[in-house]
Structure formats: C-alpha cells, structure tokens
Amino acid sequence: MLKSFKLLFNCNLVLSRSCSGYVSRMRYLMRLKEDDEACREALKSGNILLYHKLAPLLQKTNSGVYKLACLKTSDLEHILEKVGKDKHFVNESFLLGCTDKGQPQFSLEVGDLDRRALEQECQGLFVDLRRAFFMITGSESALVAKGQALLRWHQTNGFCSATGQPTIRNQSGSFRVCPSSGITYYPKMAPVVIVLVSDGSRCLLARQAMFPPGMYSALSGFCDMGESMEEALHREVAEEVGLEVENLQYSGSQHWPFPQSSFMLACHATVNPDKTQVNIDTAELEDARWFTFEEITEALQNPPRNPKEEPPVFWVPPSYAIANQLIQEWANQQQLSRK
Numbered sequence: 001m002l003k004s005f006k007l008l009f010n011c012n013l014v015l016s017r018s019c020s021g022y023v024s025r026m027r028y029l030m031r032l033k034e035d036d037e038a039c040r041e042a043l044k045s046g047n048i049l050l051y052h053k054l055a056p057l058l059q060k061t062n063s064g065v066y067k068l069a070c071l072k073t074s075d076l077e078h079i080l081e082k083v084g085k086d087k088h089f090v091n092e093s094f095l096l097g098c099t100d101k102g103q104p105q106f107s108l109e110v111g112d113l114d115r116r117a118l119e120q121e122c123q124g125l126f127v128d129l130r131r132a133f134f135m136i137t138g139s140e141s142a143l144v145a146k147g148q149a150l151l152r153w154h155q156t157n158g159f160c161s162a163t164g165q166p167t168i169r170n171q172s173g174s175f176r177v178c179p180s181s182g183i184t185y186y187p188k189m190a191p192v193v194i195v196l197v198s199d200g201s202r203c204l205l206a207r208q209a210m211f212p213p214g215m216y217s218a219l220s221g222f223c224d225m226g227e228s229m230e231e232a233l234h235r236e237v238a239e240e241v242g243l244e245v246e247n248l249q250y251s252g253s254q255h256w257p258f259p260q261s262s263f264m265l266a267c268h269a270t271v272n273p274d275k276t277q278v279n280i281d282t283a284e285l286e287d288a289r290w291f292t293f294e295e296i297t298e299a300l301q302n303p304p305r306n307p308k309e310e311p312p313v314f315w316v317p318p319s320y321a322i323a324n325q326l327i328q329e330w331a332n333q334q335q336l337s338r339k
C-alpha cells in the first residue's frame with residue numbers, strides 16, 4: 001500500500017514538473033509573440049535556421065549524417081558581415097518556437113545573398129526541402145517545415161487584399177497588419193483530409209500523375225468552405241474513386257508544407273467488402289488500386305533509398321508523411337487480426 005502510494009506520489013511529481021516546464025515554455029513563447037521588445041531580446045540568445053530561396057541549410061556531422069543547421073545569432077551576425085550584409089539583418093527573423101531547454105528558435109530567408117559564400121561560411125549546404133526530408137531525422141522535419149511555411153506565408157502576404165497597401169509584421173512574425181485598413185492577417189493552413197480506406201483485408205492507395213514514379217499514397221483532398229472533416233472525407237472518396245466509406249476513425253494530424261501550408265487530418269475508414277469496385281476520377285488521379293497486406297508489408301520494409309534514381313514499381317510515402325503513419329497503422333492492425 002505504502003509502496004503504491006509512493007509510486008503514485010513520484011509519478012505525480014514527475015508529471016507536475018514536466019508539465020510546469022511545458023507550461024512555462026508556452027507562456028514564454030506567448031509573451032514573445034505579443035511583446036516586440038521581448039522578442040528582439042530573445043533573438044540575441046536564440047538559434048536561427050537559414051533558408052536560401054526557401055531551401056533550408058543543412059550541415060554534415062562528424063559521423064557523416066546531415067542535420068538541420070541552427071546558428072547562434074551572434075555567429076550569424078558575424079557571418080552576415082563577412083558576406084557583405086549588415087548584421088542587423090538578423091532582426092528579419094521569424095519566431096518558430098523554443099527547445100525543451102527554453103532556447104528560442106527563429107527562421108531567416110537569405111535568398112538575396114550569395115549562396116555559395118554563405119554555404120562556405122556556414123560549412124553547410126542549402127537543400128531543397130523535399131530532399132532535405134530524406135536527409136535529416138524525423139524530429140527535425142516538423143521544425144524545418146514550419147520554418148519554411150512561415151517564411152513563405154510572409155513572402156506572399158506582403159500586401160493587404162482590401163487596400164493593396166503594404167502590410168507590416170510584428171517582431172515575432174505571428175501576424176501582419178495593414179496600417180490603412182487595420183486588418184490583421186495571421187499565418188494560415190488549408191485543412192486537408194487524408195484517409196486510408198480498407199475493405200477488411202486490403203487497403204486502397206492512389207497516385208497522381210505528378211507523384212514520383214511508383215509512389216502510391218492514401219486518398220486526400222482539401223476541405224471545402226463550411227465542411228466538417230467527416231463531410232470532406234466522405235466527399236473526397238466519392239469524388240476520387242466513387243466509393244462510399246463508413247466507420248471513420250481519427251488517427252492524427254500533421255502540418256504539411258507542400259505546396260502551401262496544409263493541415264492534414266488523417267483517418268481510417270472502411271468500405272463494404274462487396275462494394276470495392278473503384279471508379280477513378282482521371283482528372284485528379286492517374287491510378288487507384290487495392291493492395292494486399294503482403295504488398296504493403298514489403299513496401300514498408302523496403303523504402304527506396306533514392307526514389308528519383310531507382311524508383312521501385314510500388315512504394316509508399318516516406319516516414320515523415322502522415323500517409324505513412326496511416327499505412328503503418330493499417331499493417332499493424334492487420335498483423336494483429338491475423339494472429
């Protein structure tokens with residue numbers, strides 16, 4: 001009894017400590033978003049992710065793998081001066097978040113500066129984001145995507161859509177405002193549903209003509225104005241493959257930076273095993289097919305190393321994509337039900 005009480009007490013202590021750490025970090029970030037002066041101050045001791053025309057800077061570690069480059073602000077000021085730019089340019093950075101230890105993180109676009117000179121000074125490489133996703137670890141993927149998305153949003157929201165006047169950012173970059181109309185613009189994501197449809201023993205994957213050769217993914221589509229996630233899901237499956245789904249089960253969500261920021265809402269769904277005949281909307285999809293557990297397991301176990309150079313006949317999106325999570329979950333569930 002005493003032992004279990006102690007255990008409970010210790011658990012609560014750990015929970016409340018980690019919780020208060022999380023809460024204080026979120027409150028700190030909230031203050032940086034609201035207080036320009038505090039944000040400028042935080043930048044001085046922060047880390048900055050660099051992007052050249054939206055391509056993030058990666059650095060090779062001693063062990064030969066690539067990681068996202070996070071430069072100290074003071075180091076970056078020095079580098080900027082070396083490539084002929086005023087060091088105060090760092091103030092153009094946007095706040096992304098903070099590390100577990102409370103160190104603020106920012107992103108900065110340096111597309112106007114000489115790419116090669118910067119790469120040399122930073123001992124790194126600017127890499128297209130899609131390629132970068134194959135080179136860095138999963139935990140860095142969300143941060144690098146967020147950094148790019150925020151930069152892109154600011155680049156395309158420089159003018160008020162009501163007055164045509166330039167909008168002005170706050171220091172953190174959490175909004176832009178039009179001084180003339182008073183309209184405040186906040187960074188936006190477009191909601192997208194993504195669904196893995198199963199008939200009980202197979203799952204349905206599709207490909208668009210623009211996908212890399214051989215890659216099939218779960219069905220997806222943008223939500224229409226005023227639609228719920230469930231309505232969008234039913235509609236997209238009906239539109240794209242002519243099927244009626246049931247038993248929707250929420251799986252998770254993900255911010256997706258391509259081609260603009262999407263907010264992916266991922267679900268599983270089933271169809272009646274007697275009604276699995278697909279009728280493809282060829283304007284949207286090049287192909288849609290039912291895949292067996294064996295085909296899926298093979299694809300999950302053997303992801304292509306370099307899909308551009310040696311595309312396999314069939315492969316699924318890589319692990320950083322939420323489509324991969326859906327496919328993994330489906331395969332795990334199939335495995336359990338076969339035991």
Ligand SMILES: NC(=O)C1=CN([C@@H]2O[C@H](COP(=O)(O)OP(=O)(O)OC[C@H]3O[C@@H](n4cnc5c(N)ncnc54)[C@H](OP(=O)(O)O)[C@@H]3O)[C@@H](O)[C@H]2O)C=CC1
Binds near residue numbers: 218221
């Ligand atoms: N993370 C993941 O695992 C996955 C992510 N995705 C992402 O999901 C998103 C949507 O997928 P997709 O199946 O192509 O979508 P849809 O099935 O809705 O098809 C795209 C269509 O939507 C139009 N469109 C483009 N942007 C928007 C918008 N913001 N709102 C409404 N309609 C729009 C396009 O028109 P137009 O003719 O102008 O191009 C195009 O006709 C994409 O960004 C894709 O990259 C998809 C699969 C997996």
Ligand SMILES: [Mg+2]
Binds near residue numbers: 220221240284
């Ligand atoms: Mg679609």
